[in-house]
Amino acid sequence: MVDRINDIAWQAHQGSVAAIIQLLNEKLAQSCVRTRAIFSDGVLQILCEAAKVEQLEQSPLVEQIQQILESIAPRHIRRVKINSRIVREQQLLWLKEIDSDRENQLLWSQEITLIQPNIxxxxxxxxxxxxxxxxxxxxxxxxxxxxxxxxxxxxxxxxxxxxxxxxxxxxxxxxxxxxxxxxxxNKLKNLIQPETSKSLTTENTNDRKAQTPSRSPNNSFSEPSDDPFQVSVRIANQASASGKTATTSTQWLEIAAKWQRASDLMSTVPQTHSRYQEAKIRTQLYKKYSEAAQKESGKSKS
The missing domain is CATH 1.10.287 (Helix Hairpins)
Structure with a gap:
């Protein structure tokens, strides 16, 4: 196997500017185009030089250079600016010179962005x-x-x-x-079930206790099962369970409706209720879950 120190393609992939230029010059030799490059301020500045203007035609040359660079996939290089001019004597500070007077120094320049490979x-x-x-x-x-x-x-x-x-x-x-x-x-699914899953056991216990008849003097509901807090929690638990398996837009819309129904019910809990402060918090929380489910429905297939 060739030692990595002599593997030009591997060095170019690692982001070596010298190796990138060597590969570009090899592949552009038939076009009689010579390249030089400097990495400056997060941009790979490439200078293309040729003896004739027709050898530096912008569209095909830019396309060819972009294909070469994307096949190399150099690390940490995404932005590339391609500059072109008629060949001149070797200049060590060519980038500084063309930046000082681009209109007179260059035939054209174009910036491109390399497609990032799948990490x-x-x-x-x-x-x-x-x-x-x-x-x-x-x-x-x-x-x-x-x-x-x-x-x-x-x-x-x-x-x-x-x-x-x-x-x-x-x-x-x-x-x-x-x-x-x-x-x-799993970002959205974790968003929809942060506190509900933690309180599921507690709420189920409260539901069982609520089945024992009790009536508050100021409570306008006829029986414990009509307690808006408990009904809202049951609907929220159903929405949370459905969110674990939902895949289609229709399913997410149904879940959003359940969360909204749970929020609306929770907002009707009277101030005399023993869990009124908690109900205020859950009203806003369930509303946010409903909005999140609606957004997910737009991403999912129907």
Missing amino acids: VKQLIKDFTEAQAELGKPNYPKTQVSRPLVLINKEKYQNKPKTKILAAAGLCSLLLLSWVVYAQLG
Whole structure:
């Protein structure tokens, strides 16, 4: 396997500007276009030079450079500004010169944004490559003399340690990306059931106790089962349970309606009720859950 220090494609993928320019010049050689580049203020500035104006036609050249860069997928590089001009003598400070007078220095310039590759797929690819390298023995090709053998032995003893650390790092990144993906997927469901799931056991106990007839002097309801607080909690529990399995827009709309019904009922709890302060809080909470379910219905397929 080619040593990474000599692998231009791998270095370009890691974000090496020198390696990126080498690959660009190789692929643009048939077009007689030469490139130079500088990474400045988060933007990869590329200068394209050719002897003739027709060799620097904007649309095809920009498209070709974008395809090359996206196939390389350089790390930490997303914004690219492509500048073009007729070839001149080598200039070390070319970016400063063209920035000072772009209208007279350039034929044209255009900024592009590279499409970001799928992070999970990229991590899997990097991890696979690291494992493949880790599994291959590293023997010196020749043994010219004893001192050289000793030097190579120390080199090859240290190299596996570096690869093990790299593989461990990639494993950590892969695990982290999976956790983030899983959390984003369940974000809404966790939003809809934060406190309801915690109080489910308590509310069920209260429901059973409420079945024992009791009447408050100032309560306008004829029987305990008509208590708006308890009815609202039962509807909220139903909405929470439905939210765990909902997948379609219609199901989410039904859940939103249940949360809204629970909020409306909770808002009717009289001030004389023993849990009036809690009812005020739940009224707003259930309303937010209803709004969240309505938003989810817009994302889901009907």
